[in-house]
Amino acid sequence: MSQTTSAPPRRSRRDLLGGLRRRLSGMPRWAQFLLMVAIALLCYVLPLLEPPIISTPGTDFGGVLFTVSVYVLVAVGLNIVVGYAGLLDLGYVGFYAIGAYTVGVLTAQHATWPWLLSLPVALVVTMVSGVLLGWPTLRVRGDYLAIVTLGFGEIVRLTLINSEWLGAARGIRPIPSPPSLPLFEVPHLDWSTGVPLVDFSDTTTFIEFGVTDPIPFYWLALTLIILVLLADKRIKDSRVGRAWEATREDEDAAELMGVPTFRFKLLAFAIGAFVGGIAGSLFATRQTFINPESFTLLISILFLSAVVVGGQGNRWGAVIGAVVVAYLPERFRGFEQWRVLVFGLALMLLAIYRPQGLLPPRRTVRAQRMEAETEALEVGEEPEDAVIAAGGPTPDDAAPTDEGSSRG
Amino acid sequence: MAETVQQPTPVTTGDTLLSLDDVTLKFGGVTALNGVSFHIDRGEILGLIGPNGAGKTTAFNVVTGIYRPTSGGVTFDGEQITGLKRYRIAKRGIARTFQNIRLFRAMTALENVMVGADARHTTGPISALLGLPRHRREEAAGRELALELLDFVGVGGRADELAGNLSYGDQRRLEIARAMATQPKLLCLDEPAAGFNPSEKQALMELIRKIRDRGLTVLLIEHDMRLVMGVVDRVVVLEFGTKIADASPTEVQNDPAVIAAYLGVAEDEVVTDE
Ligand SMILES: Nc1ncnc2c1ncn2[C@@H]1O[C@H](COP(=O)(O)OP(=O)(O)OP(=O)(O)O)[C@@H](O)[C@H]1O
Ligand SMILES: [Mg+2]
Numbered sequence: 001m002s003q004t005t006s007a008p009p010r011r012s013r014r015d016l017l018g019g020l021r022r023r024l025s026g027m028p029r030w031a032q033f034l035l036m037v038a039i040a041l042l043c044y045v046l047p048l049l050e051p052p053i054i055s056t057p058g059t060d061f062g063g064v065l066f067t068v069s070v071y072v073l074v075a076v077g078l079n080i081v082v083g084y085a086g087l088l089d090l091g092y093v094g095f096y097a098i099g100a101y102t103v104g105v106l107t108a109q110h111a112t113w114p115w116l117l118s119l120p121v122a123l124v125v126t127m128v129s130g131v132l133l134g135w136p137t138l139r140v141r142g143d144y145l146a147i148v149t150l151g152f153g154e155i156v157r158l159t160l161i162n163s164e165w166l167g168a169a170r171g172i173r174p175i176p177s178p179p180s181l182p183l184f185e186v187p188h189l190d191w192s193t194g195v196p197l198v199d200f201s202d203t204t205t206f207i208e209f210g211v212t213d214p215i216p217f218y219w220l221a222l223t224l225i226i227l228v229l230l231a232d233k234r235i236k237d238s239r240v241g242r243a244w245e246a247t248r249e250d251e252d253a254a255e256l257m258g259v260p261t262f263r264f265k266l267l268a269f270a271i272g273a274f275v276g277g278i279a280g281s282l283f284a285t286r287q288t289f290i291n292p293e294s295f296t297l298l299i300s301i302l303f304l305s306a307v308v309v310g311g312q313g314n315r316w317g318a319v320i321g322a323v324v325v326a327y328l329p330e331r332f333r334g335f336e337q338w339r340v341l342v343f344g345l346a347l348m349l350l351a352i353y354r355p356q357g358l359l360p361p362r363r364t365v366r367a368q369r370m371e372a373e374t375e376a377l378e379v380g381e382e383p384e385d386a387v388i389a390a391g392g393p394t395p396d397d398a399a400p401t402d403e404g405s406s407r408g
Numbered sequence: 409m410a411e412t413v414q415q416p417t418p419v420t421t422g423d424t425l426l427s428l429d430d431v432t433l434k435f436g437g438v439t440a441l442n443g444v445s446f447h448i449d450r451g452e453i454l455g456l457i458g459p460n461g462a463g464k465t466t467a468f469n470v471v472t473g474i475y476r477p478t479s480g481g482v483t484f485d486g487e488q489i490t491g492l493k494r495y496r497i498a499k500r501g502i503a504r505t506f507q508n509i510r511l512f513r514a515m516t517a518l519e520n521v522m523v524g525a526d527a528r529h530t531t532g533p534i535s536a537l538l539g540l541p542r543h544r545r546e547e548a549a550g551r552e553l554a555l556e557l558l559d560f561v562g563v564g565g566r567a568d569e570l571a572g573n574l575s576y577g578d579q580r581r582l583e584i585a586r587a588m589a590t591q592p593k594l595l596c597l598d599e600p601a602a603g604f605n606p607s608e609k610q611a612l613m614e615l616i617r618k619i620r621d622r623g624l625t626v627l628l629i630e631h632d633m634r635l636v637m638g639v640v641d642r643v644v645v646l647e648f649g650t651k652i653a654d655a656s657p658t659e660v661q662n663d664p665a666v667i668a669a670y671l672g673v674a675e676d677e678v679v680t681d682e
Contacts, residue, residue, distance in 0.1 A: 081504075098422065106519075140656055188476070198535060231537055232642045234536050234537050234539065235462075235533050235536050235537060237536075238531075238533070238536035238543065238547065239522075239523075239526040239529055239531070239546070239550070240527060240532065240533045240536055241546070242519055242522055242523050243516070243523065245512060245514070245515050245519070246515065246523045248508050249511075249512035249513055249514055249515065250511075250512060252474070252494075252510070253506065253510040253511070253512070254512070254523070255493075255494040255495050255498070256472055256473075256474075256494055256495075256497050256504060257495075257496055257498060257503070257523055257586060257587070257590055258498035258499050258524070258526070258527025258590050259523065259526070259527070261495070267533060271533070303673050313514075361514065393615045396619075
């Protein structure tokens with residue numbers, strides 16, 4: 001990370017995350033790596049620790065963590081489309097649904113494949129659907145794309161509702177779990193006495209995918225998140241990532257610098273759909289049943305808000321945004337009626353005080369200020385006085401003769 | 409007012425790199441280019457001048473594939489490029505800068521130039537994912553070229569700054585570096601010195617000479633005639649979408665039609681003044 005842009009000197013609480021990032025990127029590489037490993041390990045054991053305050057009262061903490069991790073996957077995938085390539089996709093839930101339903105059809109509705117075998121097929125199908133949607137639509141720009149993708153999400157949902165072949169409104173069940181490999185039992189912590197005690201009566205089997213314990217599903221999702229993040233980093237730091245960003249910043253300039261923008265936009269769509277498909281397949285297998293209810297426009301909006309809240313264009317921003325969007329409502333389930341209201345208020349406050357999102361990419365406040373200055377300069381640039389400057393001929397000394405002229 | 413007189417194209421020694429052949433471009437009622445023909449030889453610096461709205465930028469846009477001419481064609485390096493996709497034209501070896509700076513603002517200066525260098529690269533997402541040796545070689549070569557070009561145009565110390573955070577002058581120079589990174593044969597500069605003070609302009613003309621010394625052919629749009637005269641080998645003058653002169657700088661400076669075009673008076677008035 002080459003983060004050298006100086007931040008505005010004002011140290012506000014709002015810049016806590018930015019400051020944290022600056023400190024992180026100042027650390028040596030090995031330290032960053034160790035920190036990442038430590039964070040990943042912490043994430044793996046989090047559902048076993050059941051730490052107070054963080055843990056969700058009333059709902060199964062492991063289940064909440066699984067939901068959060070599905071949102072994280074979705075946000076990281078959508079961030080490729082919206083954040084990197086700058087394509088406003090309001091129908092991302094469509095890919096999520098296609099992933100889930102392909103698994104459903106192959107494992108329960110029309111065949112009895114094992115989940116693991118249906119997964120690669122589901123991913124290919126979502127990727128192809130991404131290309132099929134992108135092929136005609138990625139030629140239109142901006143607002144139109146948003147409308148077309150919005151329509152796509154709805155068409156997918158309506159197709160699911162109306163197709164008997166896909167189970168119509170009833171949906172599909174029962175979707176099998178991934179193969180289990182029960183090796184040993186891991187105890188949870190019990191905080192009910194105020195101090196953490198190892199509770200051997202409450203254990204999770206490593207690794208058994210069952211209906212009762214969602215923690216193994218969470219571990220699987222977490223593993224996939226890590227793989228997707230690694231792949232995301234590699235691709236983003238290559239000519240592909242640069243082409244996406246260049247296309248987002250200025251499509252015409254990118255074309256003129258030799259970037260086949262349409263091809264790269266299509267690629268972003270396909271990769272984004274692929275990741276959405278992973279998330280959908282996970283959702284289906286954990287849920288054991290799926291129906292069109294789970295794939296509404298509202299979900300698309302929630303997915304998008306995860307990316308926007310986090311700071312589009314930054315994979316860690318997307319992760320944080322997804323955690324915020326998926327976790328907070330679960331944590332405050334007690335305030336059921338207030339959930340959506342509080343969420344809406346939080347979004348509004350964010351839009352006012354931190355429009356770039358919680359953890360935006362390198363674009364800073366200073367960049368935006370410079371933008372205004374440059375524009376002012378360009379407006380004032382009309383070179384009306386720059387014609388035939390002092391050294392050039394004036395009407396008096398021009399003395400145009402036929403010889404001096406190049407005209408026939 | 410400017411009559412359309414076909415210029416006898418000056419005899420040239422080198423071989424032709426780019427030629428516009430009778431290019432006409434109409435925007436509805438506006439004829440932005442009217443039967444314009446000119447050519448550039450390899451290794452030449454050609455100035456393209458003319459009053460506001462003469463069609464200079466439009467000529468660039470036709471050459472780089474943004475607009476398809478209503479009639480006529482563009483030949484580059486011996487092949488017709490009319491109607492080719494823009495990125496294909498770029499890969500053929502034509503690069504440009506913009507009159508209104510169009511950098512990738514939220515990317516660093518280095519990344520901007522690397523996007524240009526990527527025009528010569530071929531590895532895709534799979535090789536990036538697997539970190540294949542060929543991909544890593546391209547990546548390293550692109551970075552090296554980009555850093556060298558940043559130094560060359562004089563933005564060397566700013567590689568990791570966001571393009572949008574650079575000073576106005578650095579942004580203009582960065583655009584040149586980005587265009588050069590595509591390793592073009594022909595570099596088109598659209599008013600690269602706009603908004604510069606005289607000493608900056610002088611430095612820029614020096615830079616343009618150095619660019620030519622690297623083996624590039626340069627097509628230069630510039631309003632400041634004195635500036636152009638010091639650096640170009642030949643000048644093409646446009647007025648109202650028509651070519652009114654195509655000659656050496658000294659000849660053009662004494663051309664009554666050119667003088668008239670720039671002063672906005674009828675040509676015969678200039679002549680009667682004498
Ligand atoms: N996309 C367009 N649609 C309609 N008219 C256009 C378009 N682009 C250019 N024109 C017109 O074509 C003419 C030539 O414009 P052009 O930008 O090429 O001039 P220029 O010589 O570059 O002038 P300047 O020195 O101001 O940059 C102008 O009359 C302009 O209004
Ligand atoms: Mg212009």
